[in-house]
Amino acid sequence: MQNNSHPSIGSSIQKMRKAHKLTLSSLSQKSGVSAATLSQIEADKVNPTIATLWKIAEGLEIDIQSLLSGLEKQRPMFDISRKDEITRFDTEEEGVHIRVFSPLSMAEDLEVYTLTFKPGQKLLSQAHPAKTEEFLTVVRGNIRVKAGENEAQLGPGDFIRYHADVEHHIENFGAETALINMVVRFKKGGE
Amino acid sequence: MQNNSHPSIGSSIQKMRKAHKLTLSSLSQKSGVSAATLSQIEADKVNPTIATLWKIAEGLEIDIQSLLSGLEKQRPMFDISRKDEITRFDTEEEGVHIRVFSPLSMAEDLEVYTLTFKPGQKLLSQAHPAKTEEFLTVVRGNIRVKAGENEAQLGPGDFIRYHADVEHHIENFGAETALINMVVRFKKGGE
DNA sequence: TACTAATATTCAGTATACTAAAATAACATC
DNA sequence: GATGTTATTTTAGTATACTGAATATTAGTA
Incomplete structure (x- = not known):
């Protein structure tokens, strides 16, 4: 529902599903997630759990990380570990x-x-x-x-x-x- | 609770949290996820939503993908590059x-x-x-x-x-x- | 052992993700 | 435009993720 800060995952899932030429029902069958839920997730009306996401990824036969790649927050990084601070x-x-x-x-x-x-x-x-x-x-x-x-x-x-x-x-x-x-x-x- | 199929994420989060020397409360503050929830997630008693996972990743200042690592098998490997053969x-x-x-x-x-x-x-x-x-x-x-x-x-x-x-x-x-x-x-x- | 302080877990209530079933929308063919 | 067929969305109810507060555990100290 809220999804305040991070980019939405719904559209990526929908894109994937259509790329595989699957309907909500067929993906529902393959993944074990109800079509109703899929619809809500694609519309970003809910906040799926990891388990649900996992099932969807399985149904789409893709890596769960591919679904999440969109919501990465890239930040510049420059970390130094000084000789003496090192564990x-x-x-x-x-x-x-x-x-x-x-x-x-x-x-x-x-x-x-x-x-x-x-x-x-x-x-x-x-x-x-x-x-x-x-x-x-x-x-x-x-x-x-x-x-x-x-x-x-x-x-x-x-x-x-x-x-x-x-x-x-x-x-x-x-x-x-x-x-x-x-x-x-x-x-x-x-x- | 169930989390039957996919590798548990709880232990990874706990490992990360400890690597950062954070307590449940301090991570709770940084991430905005309650300590109670963090405890449950680490113990694999619940199925976090991606929103929650995302907040945790932010609190740990890491990539959400780093939290989702899987396991597989492979054959043994042992490759040596001698000083003089090295390109x-x-x-x-x-x-x-x-x-x-x-x-x-x-x-x-x-x-x-x-x-x-x-x-x-x-x-x-x-x-x-x-x-x-x-x-x-x-x-x-x-x-x-x-x-x-x-x-x-x-x-x-x-x-x-x-x-x-x-x-x-x-x-x-x-x-x-x-x-x-x-x-x-x-x-x-x-x- | 008793007492703190700090950390972690459990508990009870609330918010919400998930589901099945019903309702709607899209799309044919007549 | 009526009728059936398929795809999607909404609805209502249930399961469960999330939270603050209370409890339990651990660690350190006298």
């Missing part, structure tokens, strides 16, 4: 420093870390959620990376990316302190 | 080395670079496609980053993320060679 998870007793750079609003999407390994130290990680990928750039030192069945040794300037949805570990097998830049990506649903 | 775009004549680590199949989504700036050198980039973000970690040296209206000076250990869909540049204003790790993300657009 630090420090497993010092094991000789591994982990510094997280992007814990902010995007925590579920992309994270940037710096890892410092003292000689001989290693970091064992349990499997992350499905579709998680890790990207490592070795800045200094020599490390061994193991993910599931796979294993590799990397030196300065080397880069590796791997799926982190299996148990994996990183180990500094060299004599000097290793410095690694890591990016972790939690992929969103379907392509 | 190198070298603008040596300007004192800036750019090394690209992830040119492969994912180039349209996420790219990882290492940038080396000789003292005094700078790199000017035109606006990238809309929604592009850049993440910089300074490994060594001192740089100045400018994106649109914004500008900042960064030293070793500092991190910055900004929208790169405006003209932007990076400059080494210090006396030593600067080493930067950069991640560029091209966000997927709607439909």
Whole structure:
């Protein structure tokens, strides 16, 4: 009813429905949402729930995000994390420093870390959620990376990316302190 | 209440809220959604409307889409790029080395670079496609980053993320060679 | 343990999203 | 323009999302 501030979603849904050449009734059948409700939503007379939106997206065989893309509010962004303000998870007793750079609003999407390994130290990680990928750039030192069945040794300037949805570990097998830049990506649903 | 089919959104919201170090009450204030409702949503006891979700996203200062992530499965992956095999775009004549680590199949989504700036050198980039973000970690040296209206000076250990869909540049204003790790993300657009 | 203060959850009432069914509108074909 | 057929909107009732207030939980302190 109100829909005071954010752009209306009704017209997008209607556009989608017509693009698929569906009537309110046919989309109602495919989605499980009543035609009456669909009508109200398209006319922006109601404020659909997520569950309803989800069903509609399924009925239209599209990603729910596509329906919401219209109501995004793009704002310019320029966030700085100073060295000293950065939250630090420090497993010092094991000789591994982990510094997280992007814990902010995007925590579920992309994270940037710096890892410092003292000689001989290693970091064992349990499997992350499905579709998680890790990207490592070795800045200094020599490390061994193991993910599931796979294993590799990397030196300065080397880069590796791997799926982190299996148990994996990183180990500094060299004599000097290793410095690694890591990016972790939690992929969103379907392509 | 029901929410049978689609992945629960409650835990994501809670994670986000805690990442921002907000209490239910403080988020309630920022978003305009009552703390009671927030509690119910986080516990997946209700089916929020998009209006509510939108307010929450605003309160968290994030994109509403970030709240709607799904899950899927995939095959294991383990790709290594050795230092010497890496494609190198070298603008040596300007004192800036750019090394690209992830040119492969994912180039349209996420790219990882290492940038080396000789003292005094700078790199000017035109606006990238809309929604592009850049993440910089300074490994060594001192740089100045400018994106649109914004500008900042960064030293070793500092991190910055900004929208790169405006003209932007990076400059080494210090006396030593600067080493930067950069991640560029091209966000997927709607439909 | 008792006492606060801060945070989170439950409760009862109200607002509203959702539905089925009825009413209306659009659109043919005679 | 009458009649049937299909598509959409309105209506009335029910289910439930949202809210403020009360209650419960947690954390810290003496």
